[in-house]
Amino acid sequence: MSINVLIVDDSSTMRKIVQRNLKQTGLDLGEIFQAGDGQEGLAVLNEQTVNLVLSDWNMPNMDGLGMVQAIRANEAWNHIQIIMITTEGGEAKVQEAVAAGANGYVKKPFTADDLEAELASAAA
Numbered sequence: 001m002s003i004n005v006l007i008v009d010d011s012s013t014m015r016k017i018v019q020r021n022l023k024q025t026g027l028d029l030g031e032i033f034q035a036g037d038g039q040e041g042l043a044v045l046n047e048q049t050v051n052l053v054l055s056d057w058n059m060p061n062m063d064g065l066g067m068v069q070a071i072r073a074n075e076a077w078n079h080i081q082i083i084m085i086t087t088e089g090g091e092a093k094v095q096e097a098v099a100a101g102a103n104g105y106v107k108k109p110f111t112a113d114d115l116e117a118e119l120a121s122a123a124a
């Protein structure tokens, strides 16, 4: 079954990089959606079927942690896998997102292999 992915990042360049890495994985991809912050991300989730969210941490309006909390507060979104994308040294903060219900994280800069490995362990 193909998976629909939502990429959330306030940097359009970063969204492109994430999308490119995603396409280099062996994942059977369906639709790929993009959002510029947590609020936009939730709006996409309200309208589309999404299986996997790849999210930045620092974003205006609603950051990655806020979005993880909002996703996990909605039972209809229980099935959604969430992987945080963080900078070097950001692991401590990302642990908050993991505690809030994110399934894992990758550090920038990351390769398609890094992303695929994290997705495999998150799904296990």
Ligand SMILES: [Mg+2]
Binding pocket: 009, 010, 011, 056, 057, 058, 059
């Ligand atoms: Mg950012």
